[in-house]
Amino acid sequence: MEKSQMMELFEKAKVASKNSYSPYSKFPVGAALLMEDGSVVTGANIENRSFGLSNCAERSAVFTALSAGYRTFKALAIATPKADYPVGPCGACRQVLTEFAPAGTPVCFGASEDNMVFTTLGELYPYDSLHELGSDT
Ligand code: THU
Numbered sequence: 001m002e003k004s005q006m007m008e009l010f011e012k013a014k015v016a017s018k019n020s021y022s023p024y025s026k027f028p029v030g031a032a033l034l035m036e037d038g039s040v041v042t043g044a045n046i047e048n049r050s051f052g053l054s055n056c057a058e059r060s061a062v063f064t065a066l067s068a069g070y071r072t073f074k075a076l077a078i079a080t081p082k083a084d085y086p087v088g089p090c091g092a093c094r095q096v097l098t099e100f101a102p103a104g105t106p107v108c109f110g111a112s113e114d115n116m117v118f119t120t121l122g123e124l125y126p127y128d129s130l131h132e133l134g135s136d137t
Helices: 003-017 057-067 091-098
Strands: 030-035 040-044 073-079 106-112 115-120
Touching: 003 030, 003 040, 003 057, 003 073, 003 106, 003 115, 030 057, 040 057, 057 073, 057 091
Parallel strands: 073 106
Antiparallel strands: 030 040, 030 073, 106 115
16 A cells, blocks of 8 residues: 555544544543455544543444445544644454455554654554454354
């Protein structure tokens, strides 16, 4: 995957972060998934006054994509525009993301274009020993 393509995806994640509902943390996050057919599905973090019910941007995007009929994705970008350093996905999201894409899937995350991390799902979630129990769909 070209870096320019990842940066395009990152721009979409940034736009998605504008729909974040995060009155408690005041920390908007946007995620953008590139699908196999070239379309992009986005998500934002949605918080709740019962804090434990909050949903991260990454899972919002994955659940939206799955609900629309997609079953896998080709790349992921995450934008945390209020942070002063790149914020990677939480542990729960890493587990969910690896259900739907292979270890080599490119991932980038950052606060802005000039402060980005480029990695893969496999680096974010190594020793994924339960992967072989996953479904083939
Ligand atoms: N959050 C995400 O949406 N994705 C991440 O990768 C890190 C954290 C959200 C959860 C919560 O709404 C807020 O950011 C602060 O943790």
